[in-house]
Amino acid sequence: MKSDWKIRLERKIAEWMIRLGRVKHVDYSVKELEEILTPYFPAEFIVDVPVGKGLFTLNSAKIIIPQKSQKIHVELNSKLKIDSLGNPLYRANLRVKLLAKPAYDKVLKQVSVDTLELDSIQIINDEYAMLNDSKHILDMVLPNGVRSLMTDTFKTAMGFMTIGSSDMASEYVKLYMTGSKQRVLDYHRPQIEKLISDLREDPNFIYEMDESDWQQRLFRKYGERVVVEDHCLRFKF
16 A cells, blocks of 8 residues: 555646646546436436326437547447336337537536437337237227227227327327337337436536546646547547
8 A cells, every 4th residue: 555645746736747848638537427327227217108007218328439439339228117006008218319519617626518409219119019909909098898889880980999088199099009119119219308308407417627536636626628539538738
């Protein structure tokens, strides 16, 4: 273990090197960035559903910084689940790809997300994926006695199921008649986009440099900007 005087000397030398222009930046690797993000997962968000309840969950993040890229590529392992009357209607594991550009406020000494773009949302076809068809929805929602009286077309049954509800609710239920998990996801995509966009303003994603950490204290004093370069997040003096 290093003695206190050696640690103080190293810190003083580091400050001298920065002031002399010999140290121009400090880098955070992809692995270090992923470790920083780990405590923020899982994160859950309510999704508005015309009939039932929806939950969008961010489980983990993978960071990728391609060569010559000025943005951080983030792959979010996420999950969308929709229930009605306690029964699952839809569930899918999703791969959400984002493009993030950092920013540094010299006055407030804060690192934040300058821009956050949704690149793509992909359904992962696995054992978790499920879309209950419209007949199954009727079985869950309509009482047994009512179902036994249904002798007309399925379309009539759908009309009975959504009677008194809004047109939005009726149209939403009819999405399940297509049997397409992608169409249900496309319906909720604008909500997911907004949830992700709002993360840019989330206080948890605005980091103030820590005065008690000697390296961060030096950046508070001499730091100029934060950029993405050479496969890393670079803090420039």
